[in-house]
Amino acid sequence: MKIDFANLTKAYLENRKAIDRAMSNVVSSSRFIMGEEVQELEKQLQQYTGSKHAITCASGTDALILAMMALDIKPGDEIITSPFTFIASAETIAFLGAIPVFVDIDEATYNIDANQIEGKITKKTKAIMPVSLYGQVANMDTINNLAEKYDLAVIEDAAQSFGATYKGKKSCNLSTIGCTSFFPAKPLGCFGDGGALFTDNKALSDKIKSIRVHGQTQRYIHKYIGIGGRLDTLQAAILIEKLKHYDKDVKRRQIIAKKYDEYLTEYTTIPIIEEHNTSVWAQYSIRVKDRNNVQEKLKEKGIPTAVHYPRPLHLQECFEYLGYKTGDFPIAESVSDEIMSLPMNPYLTAEEINYIAEELKKTL
Incomplete structure (x- = not known):
């Protein structure tokens, strides 16, 4: 017997007609960037998670970068996270010149040990980034309470947990900003790179949308330093079909x-x-x-x-x-x-x- 680890082929073939039709529609329209499917997907992601705002982007890594840029993370700022995760969690912190501060994991769940976080908080700490590892959310009540006590932001790295729940509430809708990935091998994966951010804060949502397109507030008018971090329309169309199932x-x-x-x-x-x-x-x-x-x-x-x-x-x-x-x-x-x-x-x-x-x- 030969086993397929992720079986991405089967994931496509099961809904092949609908996915092919969705991709064909995008190709026919030639609206490859910010086509109507992008806005439709964002609407559906909001409904699915219960978040007030969903903003798609080019990858889960970009989602983390966009979140920290929107929160004005600066060089020398500290962000507390887990040492047991994919490198993007800490890499993006370092990429912006901030300092990853690690806290050991809980031996039962392998998520960050929330009870050890407070001891790592300093005057330089600006945010906590728990990672929802292997599909399960971390101890968000304790983390959010600490964040409120010390006036910190919480960024849930939910790259592995889209669709999971914590006390009846969906992952990605548990903190200041939730970030997820639609990398093909994720539980909800597209056919390339893709990601999304979630927040209930409209000001943050508007800022993320602007930073996602090079800091533009209108065409060629730039309020912020930004990046090219949009999700392409083909990936949005695929995700709309896959989200149905x-x-x-x-x-x-x-x-x-x-x-x-x-x-x-x-x-x-x-x-x-x-x-x-x-x-x-x-x-x-x-x-x-x-x-x-x-x-x-x-x-x-x-x-x-x-x-x-x-x-x-x-x-x-x-x-x-x-x-x-x-x-x-x-x-x-x-x-x-x-x-x-x-x-x-x-x-x-x-x-x-x-x-x-x-x-x-x-x-x-």
């Missing part, structure tokens, strides 16, 4: 994760989904000893795996200047050494899940 896909992911749990809970460590949360299972990750050997044995059986993420950010060469060292964030370091992601997509069959689980158990 997204709740069904999320449910499928949750069913698959539950089946994995039934097979594997007694054999390995799996991130805990807190009772007040739902996850969209961007990844299904477990902890294993001797990871390289396990991966190689599964590969021989046609089972692909991935590692999200093999080295925490504070130990990456590009962040050496921050002065962190091995041992500073022991939970993040331990998890990085053992974490491994199994195939996760809405199209995995019961037979495939059973096969993956049985072959995995042989290696443990």
